[in-house]
Amino acid sequence: MSRIGYKCLTLLIIWLSSQSALASNTINSIRVWPSPDSTRVVFDLKEKPDFSYFMLKNPTRLVVDLEHANKIDTLPSIPQKHQIVTKLRYSKAKNSHSVRFVFELTGAVKPVVFALAPAGPYQHRLVVDLYDKSQTSAAAEIAHNNSVIKRQLDQERDIVIAIDAGHGGEDPGSIGPSGTYEKDITLQIAKRLERMIDNERGMISRMIRRGDYFVNLNTRTHRARQKKADFLVSIHADAFTSPQPHGASVWVLSLRRANSEIGKWLEDKEKHSELLGGAAGVIKDTANEKYLAQALLDMSMDHSMKTGFNVAQEMVYELKKVAKLHKKIPQAASFGVLKSPDIPSILVETGFISNPREERLLKSAHYQEQLAKAMFTSIKSYYLQNPPDDSLFAKLKNQYxxxxxxxxxxxxxxxxxxxxxxxxxxxxxxxxxxxxxxxxxxxxxxxx
Structure with a gap:
């Protein structure tokens, strides 16, 4: 072959290689996770995604461009339940080495689009979260109205317990040796606890999530506040890099995190009314607003932490009847789900899912029932002794x-x-x- 022939062949190989590289990011699958007030769509990819997106109106659409990617044969259908996206389809790409997806939407949404690195069973991912504010408001209103109706029937209000099943949807949490997902265990235990609370006169539960969908960690306490919760219990399963550690534990908010959260609330004056209620209207026009707000927040946080610790003590006592304990006294940590100054809260690690024996136990319906019963008994025991003044429990306490x-x-x-x-x-x-x-x-x- 002549020198010119070799040169042309080399150029052809280089060009073909560059075209292959441009389209090297394979889309392995696309998954849809609906929830009551949002929809999450996840693109599973071979490599880290290079993406961009923008919104269109009349009708409302979200357009996502993926660079150096190819189309997949079949796009997923969108579940009817909690529908925010009516259809996911292709559109004309902006260039020859990209692919364009169009999300046809039911109305105004807030899109949050971000990449996730490989973790657990997943490779690279592009996550599209679509939040429907109108549905969120409606759901909160329905929950509030249901609560009001039940309180009126009982004459005195129910004590509201928010139950947070850890992880969910795209976030599986820890994974056991046999492939058990923490998100499934926590939801199963949460539903058992929900049933026990709702069967108790004077108490009512409010689930932070009811199904296998993702709930942002930073919104969980906000959801509990929307549901007018008196107390929040967050349910998890621990894990470690080796299979030896075992046992349950109960966690409360650390003082360091508590002080940090108070500082954040003080800086965000728009949140004062959300947290302080009517007191915010009294202090908002005074010269000493910050100092008065801090005093009220300090008092509120002090009450929440004291209540959380007392319930945690009760729960450790009840859990040791049915489970081995990893920690024999309540532990303090900076968990984000415990950060609310106005809602007492605890986090329960039900056991180590990374321990083969405890993984088997956590999958057992009988053991889940025992754990839920221990949580229920400890929460009920505390509020029987320390009921809110306007609750049915307070009325019963005065009678007996x-x-x-x-x-x-x-x-x-x-x-x-x-x-x-x-x-x-x-x-x-x-x-x-x-x-x-x-x-x-x-x-x-x-x-x-």
């Missing part, structure tokens, strides 16, 4: 004497402090001649 069964490490002074009564009053109502208590001894608790 309060009882407490003595546990290891408890003393008269500790119980007097917990229930807001004096040691002398405790001794008098229980006819005690000394300060000595016995494990399992049942005490009557006078009204404070």
């Amino acid at each position: 004497p309060t009882k407490h069964k003595v546990r290891p490490g408890e003393s008269l002074s500790l119980l007097a402090s917990r229930y807001g009564v004096s040691v002398s009053k405790l001794k008098k109502i229980n006819q005690l001649e000394s300060n000595t208590l016995f494990i399992g001894q049942e005490l009557a608790i006078p009204q404070s």
Whole structure:
């Protein structure tokens, strides 16, 4: 072959290689995750995505361009339930080495588009989150109206417990040795807890997520606030790099994270009314607004942390009856789901899904029921002793004497402090001649 022939062949190979490289990012699949107020569409890709997007009106559409990618044979259909996207289709690409997707939408949405690096069972991903604000508002209103109706039927309001099943949808959480997803375990336990709470007169549950869909971590406490929750319990399953660690644990917010969150709330004055309610209207026009707001936030956070810790203590006591404990006392951490100053909250690690034995237990319906029962008993026990003033539990507490069964490490002074009564009053109502208590001894608790 002549020198010119070799040169032409070389140029052809280089050109073909460049064209192959330009279209090297294979789309392996496209998955759709609907939720009550949003839809998530995930593109599974061979390589890191190079993308851009923009919105169009009349009708409302989202256009996503993927560079150096090829089309796949079949695009997914969009589930009818919670429909925000009516159709996903191709359109004319902006150049020869890209592919253009068009999301046909039911109305105004807020798009959030971002790439995710490989993790767990997934390779590179392009995530398209579409949030429908009108549906979010409607769902919150329906939940509120249902709550009001039930409260009116009971004459006194129900204590509202928000249940947060960790992870969901595109976020599987930790994965057990046999392939069990944390997101599935947490939702199963959450639904059992939901049933127990809703069967208890004077209590009502509010699920943060009811199905296998993604809920942004930063919105979970906001959803609990929308549902007017008195308390939030977040359910998870732990994991480690080796299979040995095991046992359940209960977590509360750390003081460092609490102070950080108060600082954020103080800087965001638009959130004052959301958190402080009517008090925000009183302080907004004063020269000392920041100091008054900080005092109120400090008081609110202090109450939330104290309540969370007390419930966590109750829960550790109940969990050790049915599960091995990884930590025998409540632990403090900076978990984002615990950060709300106005909603007492705890996070329960139900066990190590990375431990083969505990993975099998966590998949068991019987064990899930035991865990849910322990959570329910501890939350109910706390609110029977410390009910909100306007709740049915408060009305029942005033009608019937309060009882407490003595546990290891408890003393008269500790119980007097917990229930807001004096040691002398405790001794008098229980006819005690000394300060000595016995494990399992049942005490009557006078009204404070």
